[in-house]
Amino acid sequence: DQQVKQNSPSLSVQEGRISILNCDYTNSMFDYFLWYKKYPAEGPTFLISISSIKDKNEDGRFTVFLNKSAKHLSLHIVPSQPGDSAVYFCAASGKTGANNLFFGTGTRLTVIP
Amino acid sequence: ETGVTQTPRHLVMGMTNKKSLKCEQHLGHNAMYWYKQSAKKPLELMFVYNFKEQTENNSVPSRFSPECPNSSHLFLHLHTLQPEDSALYLCASSQDLAAGGNEQYFGPGTRLTVT
16 A cells, blocks of 8 residues: 555646645654655656654745645645656655655656746 | 666566666765666665665565675666566665665666566
């Protein structure tokens, strides 16, 4: 059973607008969450992370929000740029087996110029 | 070379063949990982090595055999694979196995097709 879920396989957004990618998890033991970005023919690259002791982490145009009670996190990209078009993976890890990252299936973001 | 490299990038093999995937990291990391990504499925962790020692084997069939001769190199030896083993195999590395903050750096992957 998947412990990390990304229910939207794809998302299209106009350039300059906000992109919101969502992720849900089921394991309350997860305490660290990451977003990875993947271009075709490349491996995933780390984008931004958040610890469970926080509810928001911002890095430039990228902000991750964590709602622990809802077991939900989201990635906001604003303003969206065509170069942001990629597949975005949400991942989570816990204190035990911290080396084990659980990934979602990814959301393909297309930013339309 | 920088980051994490993987060779070959594409591999087609028959079910009776033996082949190996190679991964090399140039980041000075101590932990290395093999993942499998099948179509429309999340990345699945296969093996973890920390300081050359295997710390995790996620119930992977014995037809997949990892080898870590040093902290910079990781191999995945393949033999008598099945067509359902066709997938993208990704290698990753991280500084260590610290709890939380486990930012892993990925290679580009090897696209494996078993015929």
